[in-house]
Amino acid sequence: MDARTPGTGSRVDHLLIADMVEPGARVLDIGCDTGDLLKLLENVRDVDGRGVEISQSGVNFCVAKGLSVVQGDADRDLENYPDQAFDYALLSQTLQATRRPKYVLEQLLRIGRYAIVSFPNFGHWRIRFKLLFNGRMPKTENLPEDWYDTPNIHFCTIKDFISLCEEVDAKIVKPVALNSYGKPLRIGLPLSWQNLFGEQAVFLLTRK
Amino acid sequence: MPVSAIEEFGENEPIQLDCGHDLAPFSIAYQTYGKLNEARTNAVLICHALTGDQYAADTHPLTGKPGWWSRMIGPGKPIDTDHYFVICTNVLGGCMGSTGPASLNPETGRPYGLDFPVITIADMVRAQERLIERLGIPSLFAVVGGSMGGMQVLEWAASYPEKVFSAIPIATAARHSSQNIAFHEVGRQAVMADPDWRGGRYLEAGVRPRKGLAVARMAAHITYLSDEALHRKFGRNLQDRDCVTFGFDADFQVESYLRHQGMSFVDRFDANSYLYITRAMDYFDLAQDHGGLAQAFRKARSRFCVVSFTSDWLYPTRESREIVQALNAVAANVSFVEIESDKGHDAFLLHEPELFDAVSGFLSAAAERRGL
Numbered sequence: 001m002d003a004r005t006p007g008t009g010s011r012v013d014h015l016l017i018a019d020m021v022e023p024g025a026r027v028l029d030i031g032c033d034t035g036d037l038l039k040l041l042e043n044v045r046d047v048d049g050r051g052v053e054i055s056q057s058g059v060n061f062c063v064a065k066g067l068s069v070v071q072g073d074a075d076r077d078l079e080n081y082p083d084q085a086f087d088y089a090l091l092s093q094t095l096q097a098t099r100r101p102k103y104v105l106e107q108l109l110r111i112g113r114y115a116i117v118s119f120p121n122f123g124h125w126r127i128r129f130k131l132l133f134n135g136r137m138p139k140t141e142n143l144p145e146d147w148y149d150t151p152n153i154h155f156c157t158i159k160d161f162i163s164l165c166e167e168v169d170a171k172i173v174k175p176v177a178l179n180s181y182g183k184p185l186r187i188g189l190p191l192s193w194q195n196l197f198g199e200q201a202v203f204l205l206t207r208k
Numbered sequence: 209m210p211v212s213a214i215e216e217f218g219e220n221e222p223i224q225l226d227c228g229h230d231l232a233p234f235s236i237a238y239q240t241y242g243k244l245n246e247a248r249t250n251a252v253l254i255c256h257a258l259t260g261d262q263y264a265a266d267t268h269p270l271t272g273k274p275g276w277w278s279r280m281i282g283p284g285k286p287i288d289t290d291h292y293f294v295i296c297t298n299v300l301g302g303c304m305g306s307t308g309p310a311s312l313n314p315e316t317g318r319p320y321g322l323d324f325p326v327i328t329i330a331d332m333v334r335a336q337e338r339l340i341e342r343l344g345i346p347s348l349f350a351v352v353g354g355s356m357g358g359m360q361v362l363e364w365a366a367s368y369p370e371k372v373f374s375a376i377p378i379a380t381a382a383r384h385s386s387q388n389i390a391f392h393e394v395g396r397q398a399v400m401a402d403p404d405w406r407g408g409r410y411l412e413a414g415v416r417p418r419k420g421l422a423v424a425r426m427a428a429h430i431t432y433l434s435d436e437a438l439h440r441k442f443g444r445n446l447q448d449r450d451c452v453t454f455g456f457d458a459d460f461q462v463e464s465y466l467r468h469q470g471m472s473f474v475d476r477f478d479a480n481s482y483l484y485i486t487r488a489m490d491y492f493d494l495a496q497d498h499g500g501l502a503q504a505f506r507k508a509r510s511r512f513c514v515v516s517f518t519s520d521w522l523y524p525t526r527e528s529r530e531i532v533q534a535l536n537a538v539a540a541n542v543s544f545v546e547i548e549s550d551k552g553h554d555a556f557l558l559h560e561p562e563l564f565d566a567v568s569g570f571l572s573a574a575a576e577r578r579g580l
Contacts, residue, residue, distance in 0.1 A: 060547070060565070063570055064566055066569045071546060080533045080536040
């Protein structure tokens with residue numbers, strides 16, 4: 001996902017996540033990529049931030065930038081972290097690339113007092129439209145890879161994610177769906193509308 | 209070796225060693241680079257590897273060569289002496305001015321030889337801590353080192369958590385593996401098999417076990433490299449000849465290189481120090497000492513940057529990963545960088561831009577946190 005808000009240079013979901021994080025919090029960003037979100041959180045929220053990233057080149061890049069990042073696989077290495085070691089465990093645009101999304105979500109809720117998850121909504125009308133009329137796996141500006149070449153192996157819709165939250169006993173503190181322009185959809189819109197018009201979603205969760 | 213500063217600790221200030229012995233008096237030789245700031249918060253302790261010494265960033269008085277980490281330490285370099293006050297000590301048991309088996313035993317007036325008590329990595333760190341205290345530095349901004357130096361870094365973070373703001377253990381492990389102990393034993397046996405070793409009393413006899421120590425160094429040196437690096441450097445090239453001699457001269461360049469490494473080492477290193485320091489490394493096992501590796505870091509407050517190299521088979525990445533897992537288990541602040549290199553264990557001493565970027569980026573961020 002690379003929708004950026006004009007003027008800030010930061011990704012829309014990153015800015016939303018930053019809004020949800022309390023200043024000075026201890027934060028673990030899983031799948032932190034090149035560290036943009038961590039850097040943003042350090043700058044605007046003064047967090048004590050750590051990252052986990054699967055690619056070693058990404059990790060080395062982050063460390064050279066002064067971020068605390070370790071190489072690790074969300075599907076395997078989260079077990080090493082103690083319960084509630086962090087105030088927030090973040091998973092930004094990574095859930096769909098994990099092999100065991102349910103397990104990863106459970107780990108997030110265990111490690112952090114709060115979990116924040118952002119993901120592309122596969123229920124968005126444009127994706128439904130493409131699949132319906134082209135009969136082929138949809139490609140969009142934000143999800144440009146071919147089906148055989150994508151790191152994303154577990155797509156879900158907003159509705160799917162909400163039922164997964166129920167299954168792992170997660171309480172949804174704040175759900176936000178963003179339209180194609182990166183703007184939050186109006187609060188109070190029925191779920192089926194959010195699922196249809198939200199191109200991506202950001203969820204603030206905690207344990208029940 | 210009067211070129212270094214030497215701090216002396218007298219009869220009344222003994223150091224308690226892990227073997228149960230009290231050592232006094234003792235001396236620690238050290239070099240410093242850069243300036244200590246007024247708040248005394250910018251000191252970086254550099255810990256040297258087995259065959260290193262305090263001459264990390266200046267000309268070595270015996271070999272005339274640049275310091276072993278002159279790529280890393282200096283003005284504008286990753287450990288920037290324009291900002292940090294760098295201290296590098298010769299370890300306890302060493303032979304470049306710190307008290308070791310070649311020092312005079314005050315009880316007998318003769319060199320200690322094998323009467324020197326067996327020391328551990330923790331003992332080396334205790335001695336360093338005494339020096340840091342003597343220099344009036346309440347806590348170190350960073351402790352940095354590779355290989356055996358990395359063991360000291362881990363020991364510092366575990367034993368003096370409140371005195372280590374940040375820690376960079378490079379190409380190291382929290383315990384010495386069976387394979388590592390095996391290689392060290394080969395080296396020690398080579399030294400002790402040399403007739404000139406004389407039960408460790410060679411200094412009084414005016415001889416030195418040069419051949420034994422050279423063989424020890426040759427064997428160890430192979431473990432510091434990688435097959436790829438050796439192949440790249442030497443292949444099966446012959447040394448100053450067109451065909452093999454069907455004898456045992458150094459026909460191959462790699463043989464001649466190893467012989468040179470061995471012989472130049474004996475001029476700057478004491479054989480008994482080699483025995484004691486390899487033993488200290490063999491005994492190192494942070495998990496056993498603290499009832500579990502995560503337990504060892506329970507009180508750690510430092511920011512860690514663990515570094516390994518892909519082709520290091522002496523301290524492979526999986527051993528660094530164990531350290532990282534233990535640190536994660538106590539929610540410590542840790543970074544972990546594995547650097548792609550074909551240069552083997554020695555990569556930490558060589559030109560590795562990714563290593564320099566990681567160290568410099570990590571230290572800059574830590575400096576910001578400490579308000580330097």
